[in-house]
Amino acid sequence: MDVAARCAQISAKVPREHTTWELEAEHLDEARAMLRTLPVFEIPEAGLIYRLSSIFTKLQAAAKVARARERPRKKRVRDAGAGIIMVPHDLCLEAIVKVTSLLVACIGKHEAKQETLPRSIA
Numbered sequence: 001m002d003v004a005a006r007c008a009q010i011s012a013k014v015p016r017e018h019t020t021w022e023l024e025a026e027h028l029d030e031a032r033a034m035l036r037t038l039p040v041f042e043i044p045e046a047g048l049i050y051r052l053s054s055i056f057t058k059l060q061a062a063a064k065v066a067r068a069r070e071r072p073r074k075k076r077v078r079d080a081g082a083g084i085i086m087v088p089h090d091l092c093l094e095a096i097v098k099v100t101s102l103l104v105a106c107i108g109k110h111e112a113k114q115e116t117l118p119r120s121i122a
Contacts, residue, residue, distance in 0.1 A: 001096065003031040003055065007089035010066060014082040025066035031088075032059045045102060051095040058088040 006027050013019045035056050043049050062085040069081060 004092035011082045011085040021069040025063040028063040
């Protein structure tokens with residue numbers, strides 16, 4: 001959620017004239033650093049690992065776009081840049097939905113197993 005929030009906040013700053021874009025790019029780099037700390041080899045779902053990899057790559061592109069904003073750009077270029085910065089945001093939200101659905105499925109399986117056990121064991 002923190003990575004998604006950072007992307008949304010930075011994307012909202014794209015139309016503003018007076019923004020320290022190098023600092024915003026650093027915030028995106030920090031988000032990438034947070035992802036690097038995740039124990040990828042402990043994630044049992046390959047699709048989720050792929051999503052994390054995509055988020056990592058898109059954050060790198062977003063940081064490049066932020067750094068490129070140091071020079072004035074035309075509105076259509078700024079809008080395209082805002083869209084690029086929002087891509088990792090959207091991917092993060094999709095990953096959160098996937099994790100939530102996996103957790104719900106695991107909890108459902110666990111509860112189903114408990115219901116089949118005699119009450120003294122459960």
